Structures are given as C-alpha cells and as structure tokens.
Amino acid sequence: MTPRPPSRRPSENRGQSAPSRPRRPAGDIPEDDLIYGRHTVLAALENRRSLNRIWAISQLRSDTRFQPLLQEAKARGAIIDGASHQRLDQITRGANHQGIAAQVTPYRYWDLETLIARAQSATSQPVLVAVDGVTDPHNLGAIVRTAEAMGTQGLILPQRRAVGVNATVMKVAAGALETFPVARVVNLNRALTELKSAGFWVYGTAAGEYPPLHTVNLTGAAVLVAGSEGEGLSRGIAQNCDLLVSIPLRGATPSLNVSVATGMALYELFRQRGAD
Known part of the structure; x- marks a missing residue:
C-alpha cells in the first residue's frame, strides 16, 4: 500500500492557491x-x-x-x-x-483459437494472412487494409521482431481494423503448425525459382505468409510452409514491396475462389 503523504501544517502555504498541474504540451503525445x-x-x-x-x-x-x-x-x-x-x-x-x-488505448488482440474458429465459421474456404517480421507500420497497415478489402478472415502477427498494431497502422488501414481481427502469437512457427492441424494449407511468398502463384491451386482453407521487408521469410518459417510460391516479375525491378506482393497474392487466392 502506498503510504499517505504527511499532512500539511496549517501555517504552510497559507493564503496561497494550490499549484496547478502543468499542462502537457499539445505535441507531446506519443x-x-x-x-x-x-x-x-x-x-x-x-x-x-x-x-x-x-x-x-x-x-x-x-x-x-x-x-x-x-x-x-x-x-x-x-x-x-x-x-x-x-x-x-x-x-x-x-x-x-x-x-x-x-x-x-492499446489494441486488443484476438487469441489464435478464436480467430481460427471465426474464420472457419465464416466460409468454407477461409483465408488468413500471417506476417513474418514486418517492421514498418505503413506496410502492416497497407496489408491490413488490402486483406480486409479482399474479404480475408484475419491476420496473425508474431510478438517479437515485428511491429504491432499501433496508431500508425490504424491510420494507414483507414478504418479496416475496426472490423478486421488480428491475433498476436508468441511463436509464429507453432501457430502455423496449429493452423495446419485445423485444416489450413500454408503458402509462403518468396523470391526465386518457386512455382508462380497463378499456376498453383490455391483453393481451400489457406494461410498466406509474407516475409519481412529486407530478408523475406525466415528459414524456419519457410521450411514450415506447405509450399513456397513466387510472383513472376517481367521488368528490371528485382523485388516488390511486401504490402504490394501480399495484395497481389491475395487477389489470386480470391480470384480462384470465384463467388465463394
């Protein structure tokens, strides 16, 4: 219990008004x-x-x-x-x-089990997005906005070495987070294993000689895993994916921004689902 401060003697500060609390500067809010x-x-x-x-x-x-x-x-x-x-x-x-x-106030994350159950009850072919080490809140916000707009059932974040849902993410997501669930997990690899056990097929996006996205059958319950801005998927996450897929690039640009690549991959997943 915090001790009560000593009582002020009547003679102290007699005739003086109590000091006012200093006002926080207008631009001093994190x-x-x-x-x-x-x-x-x-x-x-x-x-x-x-x-x-x-x-x-x-x-x-x-x-x-x-x-x-x-x-x-x-x-x-x-x-x-x-x-x-x-x-x-x-x-x-x-x-x-x-x-x-x-x-x-701080964002309230969903637990993974509830997110899985919600996704499976929403559609026969649920789609979830997982991000591996995305550190730029603008990228995460853009991924959330695109995922919600496409009809994805939710997103999964790791707790470590990745940005969480903050006000910058909310701003870039432009209101999508008010209805779009996000789970944050201690270990993303364990979460992917749990998703496999629940019937999801896990696809990782990667650069290199992997099957082009549009040549793969992406129907059914799916998790799309996007890697970090600089390194892509970590080795452990890549090994835990059921299949790595690539986005063919025809120009001189060697790679895509992670939010752009995720948006393109999500479009292909939902294109293959048709009206479902």
Whole structure:
C-alpha cells in the first residue's frame, strides 16, 4: 500500500492557491497513440473503439455524423476537447488531420483459437494472412487494409521482431481494423503448425525459382505468409510452409514491396475462389 503523504501544517502555504498541474504540451503525445483524419476517427467511433481523448474543430463537433458518436464516446469515458486547426497541427505534428484526432488505448488482440474458429465459421474456404517480421507500420497497415478489402478472415502477427498494431497502422488501414481481427502469437512457427492441424494449407511468398502463384491451386482453407521487408521469410518459417510460391516479375525491378506482393497474392487466392 502506498503510504499517505504527511499532512500539511496549517501555517504552510497559507493564503496561497494550490499549484496547478502543468499542462502537457499539445505535441507531446506519443505518435503511436494517435489516430487522425475524418474517415479513420469516424470508423473508430462507429465501432466503439476505446479512446482516451478526442480533439475536434467546432464544425465537426456539431456535424450530424460526429455529434452523437462523440457524445456516446464521452459517455464511455473519453474526454472531448475543442481544438483549432493550429492546435491539431501541433498534436499531429503537421499531419493531414482534417479537423479531428484521437488518442487511442492499446489494441486488443484476438487469441489464435478464436480467430481460427471465426474464420472457419465464416466460409468454407477461409483465408488468413500471417506476417513474418514486418517492421514498418505503413506496410502492416497497407496489408491490413488490402486483406480486409479482399474479404480475408484475419491476420496473425508474431510478438517479437515485428511491429504491432499501433496508431500508425490504424491510420494507414483507414478504418479496416475496426472490423478486421488480428491475433498476436508468441511463436509464429507453432501457430502455423496449429493452423495446419485445423485444416489450413500454408503458402509462403518468396523470391526465386518457386512455382508462380497463378499456376498453383490455391483453393481451400489457406494461410498466406509474407516475409519481412529486407530478408523475406525466415528459414524456419519457410521450411514450415506447405509450399513456397513466387510472383513472376517481367521488368528490371528485382523485388516488390511486401504490402504490394501480399495484395497481389491475395487477389489470386480470391480470384480462384470465384463467388465463394
């Protein structure tokens, strides 16, 4: 138990007002705690995302789309602050905030077993994405946005040597994370083994002399594994995949950005599924 501080004697600070708590500078909020932009914050509000504080210009606080949602967020404990464009520029460090920003609470990850069960109940041919060592939040956000848009049932992240879901990821995902489940696992190799046991076929994307993506039958329950920005798939993860596939490149560019490659691979998976 924290000891109670000693009582102040009546003679101390007599006639003086209590010192006020210093105000935190407007731009002193960690960047990973912030989301901003009308679409991103609106999606967070509509999906009852847990927010600590929201800053908005007066026009948005009275906007018919935002006003009831801001009141609901306030009722759940969020602090709603009026702010000018200049203050929002400070808070977001000059980003394109569109008149609104919010400080988020940490993302709540799904457990793997629940994610698998949810995916299998959604469709007869579920697709999950796993990422191996992606460290750039912009890449992860782009992967999430594409995966959700294509109809993927969820994403799996390792806890170590990889970026987690932070405000930058949320911003790049443009609201997709409000409805798209993400699981974070201690050991990605063990997670892939568990997915195989649940009936998923695991495909790893890799550069080199591997079967071209479009020549492989990708139907059925599938996990698409994407490697890190610099090294690609780690050796252990590559060995644990059922099959490594490649994306044929015809130009002089030797490789693709991981989020672009993942998007192309996901398109092929869902193209083969047709209307399912």
